[in-house]
Amino acid sequence: MTAPAVLGLAEAPPSIFLGVEPPSPTIAVGGSSNLTVSVYPQGKWSVGHISYFNVTNLPKGVTATFDPGKIDGIPTNGVASTQMTIKAAPDASQGAVVLTVFAFGREDQEGVNLNASIEVPLKIAPAITTTINTTSTTKTSTNTTTKTTTLPSNTTFTIATKTNLTTITLTTTSYNTVTSLATGSRSTYAGVFQPIPAPDPTIPIAAFIIVLILIAIAFLAFRGKIG
Numbered sequence: 001m002t003a004p005a006v007l008g009l010a011e012a013p014p015s016i017f018l019g020v021e022p023p024s025p026t027i028a029v030g031g032s033s034n035l036t037v038s039v040y041p042q043g044k045w046s047v048g049h050i051s052y053f054n055v056t057n058l059p060k061g062v063t064a065t066f067d068p069g070k071i072d073g074i075p076t077n078g079v080a081s082t083q084m085t086i087k088a089a090p091d092a093s094q095g096a097v098v099l100t101v102f103a104f105g106r107e108d109q110e111g112v113n114l115n116a117s118i119e120v121p122l123k124i125a126p127a128i129t130t131t132i133n134t135t136s137t138t139k140t141s142t143n144t145t146t147k148t149t150t151l152p153s154n155t156t157f158t159i160a161t162k163t164n165l166t167t168i169t170l171t172t173t174s175y176n177t178v179t180s181l182a183t184g185s186r187s188t189y190a191g192v193f194q195p196i197p198a199p200d201p202t203i204p205i206a207a208f209i210i211v212l213i214l215i216a217i218a219f220l221a222f223r224g225k226i227g
Contacts (some may be wrong), residue, residue: 012043014107016050016116024121025086028128029061029094030086035120039080039103047111048074053082054102055145059124061092064099071105084120094124 019038027033039050055064064086071080084101099120106113219221 003211014041014043014045014048014110014112014114016041016048016103016105016114018101018103018116018118019117019153020084020101020120026086026123027062027086028125029088029092030090030127032085035084035086037066037084037103037118039074039082039105039116041074041078041107044110045076045107047076048105048107048109048114050074050080050082050103050105052104053084054104055120056100056102057097058094058099059093059097061089062122063087063122063187066113074105081213088124090127092124094126096121096123098122195214 017040017185019040021036021038025033025035037053041048052070053066058064066082066084066085070080071082074080099122101120102115102117104113149175
């Protein structure tokens, strides 16, 4: 009896497929965006390469470049990638569009030419306008000096600030305290003035009367001796 033949599944021929990240970018006019295009080999793959990349359906004013422009030595189960930079000029056409990215290469062991493509939705948006609100804060420093001076009654005293912008004249009266605040552009002065109480006028008069009494007593005593 003859054993049945065992049929095996034939390995698929080498091929590639692509992936893009981010999958659907948005670019403002005058700006740019970097995308990563990955190449995934599959099937009966030993080693291969990508000869070049291409992109179609670019709007007016929009360009795309690849770095690197080709990839050599993609091994079995390996993943290769390139960076695609999309730039939109300030006058680029705005709106939504679908780009198609292509990769062309060859599997070297089997000698098979390869190509793959992927669609990339792209949106060209208006320019981004940034408004910056600037708040300017000015800090003013005030130095305060307190000066206490004792003045006699009925006295006039003049104060001038360091900046000579303010002059204050103070006049005291009997038994009053005069307080004033003089402010210049850079300094602040506070003056507190306590006048000296006025002398008691009754003291000199009493002393004068006592002197007169003593003189009169002395005169009378002298006259009594003569008599």
